[in-house]
Amino acid sequence: MQPVLPPQGPSPRGQLRLVVGSALRQPGALPALQSTRLLDRVRERIRGLHYSRRTELAYLHWIKGYIRFHGIRHPAEMGGPEVEAFLTWLADARGVSASTHRQALSALVFLYAKVLQLELPWLQAIGRPRAQRRLPVVLSHEEVAAVLAGLEGLMALFGRLLYGTGLRIHEAANLRVKDLDFDHRALVVRQGKGGKDRVLMLPQVLVPNLKAHLKSVHALWLQDVQEGRAGVFMPDALERKYPRAGASWPWFWVFPQATHSVDPSTGVVRRHHLHEDSFQRAFKRAVMAAHITKPATPHTLRHSFATHLLQAGYDIRTVQELLGHNDVATTMIYTHVLRLGGGAVCSPLDRMTGFARSE
Template identity: 70%
Template sequence: MRPALATVLPPLQAPRLLDQVRERVRYLHYSRRTEQAYVHWCKSFIRFHGLRHPRDMGAPEVQAFLTWLADERQLASSTHKQALSALVFLYTKVLQLGLPWVAELERPRVRRRLPVVLSRDEVTVVLTGMQGVHALLARLLYGTGMRINEALQLRVKDVDFSHQALIVREGKGGKDRVLMLPQTLVQPLRDQLAQAKLLWAEDAAQQRGGVELPYALERKYPQASTSWVWFWVFPQATHSTDPRSGVVRRHHLYDQTFQRAFKRAVMAAGIAKPATPHTLRHAFATHLLQDGYDIRTVQDLLGHADVATTMIYTHVLKLGGGAVRSPLDRLDPT
């Protein structure tokens, strides 16, 4: 007997299983990255079991796949958890099977790790070593604590110079939040918008397809995608094909391009830490706490749903023994 969930979700139209996964993800308004991850793990699960259909498999096959990921592939617990979430989604939301064993699957325990944090001097050296729009983007990440995708997806309308604010739309968890606009970035952002407007005008003159809009806004407001207010703050220099609609339009900067530029700057600075662009977000939070801002303020700026997530940065502040002097330093050097 199918659960009540089957009466809530509409019937799927796609004939192929992986396309059904995509269809259901989009119906539930999950992010594009979630769609890519779920499709990847469902495909891996099917290939692991010799292309058998998931409907013909059950708890033993799921557990065997997860065990292989943990033992043979040695995946991190967070990645292991993502694979499990994808399979639970497949069975409950796509196949809509009332299987009691789905709820009984053992969830991998995610261990909290101390984040990599750059010192203020290290941040200064890295930012100095970056050029052009990548330098501005890096300063924006450190100056506001935004995630890289939140910064890349900024629209013109989300920059409020009059209120010295930046608005993050549809951040992690689908939440909006307001961030301060660093004073030192006001003029660089104005210059960046001036450059972006040249690309927007070029697209308008060539009657390009505009930019991608969230949900059904493109149908509701047909002219919005080609308007200046919806244009990207950090547009890509070239056009690309939208993988969902097939429309050739201008995308925002690719995160991989920025990640490579950031990695080069870290290596050139001689910093022996596994720093990534997300490390700038860690540095933002840690340095605010060092400046005396309270944990709740930092939580709001980062967009954390639970203050426990933000508390991890208080542990970073304790590195070095919490100002305890080592007994070695008290020994007579002679």
């Protein structure tokens, strides 16, 4: 059975450096696992090390795909050649990107080093694709306005928040009521990429819309409380420390789903946050309606946010902090975008006087 590719997980390159580096250093013994089934042991180890929920889902996906690819063989019976065969199949037959390839490898390294706790003499011999440096897709101010105008209702508010703050789509979806500070016009991102918190400006133009939106959200929360529903998802450590916090208003989602669904990690029926796919579909329709030919995705709003700030004269360090980048070199990619097209070198054709400008 062929595994289905998952959505891009969090920081595959950074996660690979972390997992491979720790595997090569051979750290001290990890706590014994209590679970008996392999995938339950993977979950237990991931949660014990406080990895994000997105990382858990991504790692489980690749580990299950690896096992299925080799005919449901137990990973302890396999090693380097089988890992290489699976990764080669992903690259050749499935045509995955370099970042997806690295994510799959980091999942398997985690499995062998942290769960099975086996030696990895074959690790250095595993091929790793080189990442191709690509410039981000950036929309002009006019294009952003056209796309946002094509979104309606909740999706319009969500899209304007993405562009107005530079949030990643999963960061916006995971916002809690307590993360909005209207008095200081601030928005707090909790446990963003790399597990870091950061503070962003809250666009003044969105304040009335967000306040009105929260009134309707409060009605959903009150309905859940009156029906005795389980509280919203809470990180494991907070769930244990504050078991009733998930049912409180401050921890409720800013963008909750309209219906309830089963929490795959616990089997509990509760209200989850807005599914990212819902906005991605709405965004795609808005891009098409605006007749934009660029391969724009919701993440393009983040790229456009950064580029437009630099165009407005904000310094690179400020933009780095707003985006939550560890390394300013990551943010520097947007300066390359600024040097493209009309904002860069003047074409010699435009300097020639023998050609009339086309009207």
